[in-house]
Amino acid sequence: MKAYFGRRYTISASHRLHADTLTVEENLATYGKCNNPNGHGHNYVVEVLVGGSVDPETGMVINLAALDEVVRTKVIERFDHTNLNLDPLFLNRVPTTENLCREVFALLKDALPAGELERVRMEETENNFFECSSE
Amino acid sequence: MIYLTRRATFSASHYYWNPAWTAEKNEQVFGRCARRAGHGHNYTLEVTVAGEPDTVTGFVVDLKWLRDVIDREVLTAWDHRHLNLDVPEFAVTESTATIPTTENLAIAAWRRLQSAVSAANGAQLSRVRIYETPEIFAEFRGEP
Numbered sequence: 001m002k003a004y005f006g007r008r009y010t011i012s013a014s015h016r017l018h019a020d021t022l023t024v025e026e027n028l029a030t031y032g033k034c035n036n037p038n039g040h041g042h043n044y045v046v047e048v049l050v051g052g053s054v055d056p057e058t059g060m061v062i063n064l065a066a067l068d069e070v071v072r073t074k075v076i077e078r079f080d081h082t083n084l085n086l087d088p089l090f091l092n093r094v095p096t097t098e099n100l101c102r103e104v105f106a107l108l109k110d111a112l113p114a115g116e117l118e119r120v121r122m123e124e125t126e127n128n129f130f131e132c133s134s135e
Numbered sequence: 136m137i138y139l140t141r142r143a144t145f146s147a148s149h150y151y152w153n154p155a156w157t158a159e160k161n162e163q164v165f166g167r168c169a170r171r172a173g174h175g176h177n178y179t180l181e182v183t184v185a186g187e188p189d190t191v192t193g194f195v196v197d198l199k200w201l202r203d204v205i206d207r208e209v210l211t212a213w214d215h216r217h218l219n220l221d222v223p224e225f226a227v228t229e230s231t232a233t234i235p236t237t238e239n240l241a242i243a244a245w246r247r248l249q250s251a252v253s254a255a256n257g258a259q260l261s262r263v264r265i266y267e268t269p270e271i272f273a274e275f276r277g278e279p
Contacts, residue, residue, distance in 0.1 A: 001242060001275075001278070001279060002276075002278040002279065003238045003241055003242060003273055003274065003275045004273060004274045004275070004276075005237070005238060005272075005273050006264075006271070006272045006273065006274070007270060007271055007272075008269070008270040008271075009270075054236075054238045054239065054242070057153055057155070057156075058151075058153070058164060058165075058234065058236070059151070059233065059234035059235070059236035059238060059239045060236055060238060061238050061273070063164070064271070065166065
């Protein structure tokens with residue numbers, strides 16, 4: 001029987017939204033205050049949803065401690081208290097929360113057993129969030 | 136199709152223990168959750184119902200009715216109870232038990248709610264999500 005297990009984590013990071021292919025004026029028009037030259041930061045919430053059958057011996061879809069370990073090593077240690085623009089993933093890509101969500105999904109998908117990762121939701125503030133699934 | 140969700144909270148205690156395993160294995164797999172004296176949570180239950188709004192009332196289902204269904208079918212049996220000791224679907228025998236993990240709670244809540252919800256006006260139970268803490272949740276969508 002298929003069920004889903006979800007877990008929320010927090011990462012604090014800074015970023016600046018700026019596209020090298022746009023002019024100064026275009027960047028400002030596109031990104032507004034998110035284009036501030038010295039950047040700004042957020043407390044991001046990463047919500048990880050794993051789907052699978054419930055193991056009859058443990059009653060679990062996935063062991064919480066195992067999921068925590070994957071998220072800690074692949075995502076939290078990589079991005080928490082960092083400047084996202086300096087991460088190699090964002091050298092040529094703007095670290096919007098859409099792109100961050102997609103990269104986190106890819107990092108976790110590779111590290112979890114095949115087919116288990118259902119969705120990643122990345123909340124940038126209380127009022128906006130982005131979701132990525134394997135579609 | 137419109138999806139309507141109602142939240143409810145309940146408080147309960149539980150522990151994780153597979154009676155077919157040794158004490159050492161239970162402690163290794165379940166950690167602090169295996170302590171036999173138990174521990175507790177404030178759970179949040181989210182019940183999502185899918186359907187078309189009624190042409191007269193504009194409701195998929197009446198929220199007061201849904202609240203009463205959740206109270207009657209789930210909260211009366213689970214709120215301020217010990218899930219392992221007081222709730223029939225998690226009863227322990229010498230060799231078997233359905234462990235009251237959040238995943239199994241979501242499945243059990245679905246089974247308690249499904250017939251009452253589907254009796255209402257063509258609405259269907261779509262999803263049950265249970266938060267064990269604000270950071271941990273499980274959901275069941277009735278999939279095999």
